[in-house]
Structure formats: C-alpha cells, structure tokens
Amino acid sequence: MIQRICEELFKRFLTDFQALECLKKDYIQYFTSDLLTYFHKLGQTLGYKTYGSYNPSPEGTEYLVDQCWYVEGQSGIWMELALEQELSYDTLDSIKEDFEKLLDIKAFVKVGIFIPRKPEREDVLKLMQELIVRHMINIPGEQYLIIFLTYRSDVKPKSLEIEGHKFDFLGNRESLGSRLYPWE
Helix, strand or coil: CHHHCHHHHHHHHHHHHCCCCHHHCCCHHHHHHHHHHHHHHHHHHCCCEEEECCCCCCCCCCECECEEEEEEECCEEEEEEEEEEECCCCCHHHHHHHHHHHHHCCCCEEEEEECCCHHHHHHHHHHHHHHHHHCCCCCCCCEEEEEEEEEECCCCCCEEEEEEEEEECCCCEEEEEEEEEECC
C-alpha cells in the first residue's frame, strides 16, 4: 500500500508537485489550499474517504488535524493518514503545537508539512524526535512523514526546496532526501 510507506508517499509528492499550482504563487504561505486539495484528491484516488479542510463536500471541516484519510469497513472505521500543515514562518513553539496534534491522533501515517527557518530545521527535527520518544502512546507501525518547504535564494535559479524525513513510532529518523524546484 503506497500510502503506508512514507518513502513512496514522499516520492509521489515530489513527482506530482511540479504539476500543482503552488509554484505560480508569490509566497509559500499561499500553498495551503493547493496542498490540501492535492492530498484530498490523492486519498480519493487511492480509495479512501477524506475528511477535513479543502474537502469540497459538506464534510469539509477539520477533525483535530487539517485532513484525514479513513476507511469504513465491516470491521470498523480507521484512519489511514492524518495531515497537519503550518505554512507560516512561526516559532519552534508553534510548529511544536501543530506536531503535537499528530502525536495525539491515531493513524498509520502522520504527515506534517512545515516551513521552519533554514537554521532551525535541525532543531525542529530533534524536537519532533524527542516528542515521539517521550509520548506515552506510541502505536507500533505508525510512521511520521515530515515535509519541509524552504525558499532558497542562495542557489541559482532561486528555488523552493522540498525536504522529507521519516520517523518511526520509536523516534528513529531517516532522511528521505530533497529536491529543488526553480521558483522566482
């Protein structure tokens, strides 16, 4: 199942990103609608029901996080994916607040999309790792996919860098790499 493997989900996101309208926007903060719509459509394409922001159905409201993919089956209802994004240059504390939502919700894959300042990225990752390790309820098999969006004016042409990281339920971290997209 592609959606339960963070590496494959991130790879697909990198491949699909070029076709999104995001790179036509002036500021990263304006990506919110495009990204939530992308994940909504991807979840539906993969056969999930979706719930949350930017769902064009009457259920287009949030449940703790910005968006969820879920399954209703004979054996019950479960959440496959929970997504939370914070696309403002906020402090470490505000990113922590949104990440804690992912800690508290039960889902197989938890996706966080953030734009920390470049010098703070490693601090954000260390904080996330500490929070996962200290959290009292960790479900074996759950994974976290963390996506950072960073404007890079230090490269030519100026670009948007998308960087991925995966955490398992024990807090073990793995870098999934990054890709630059020209964006001026």
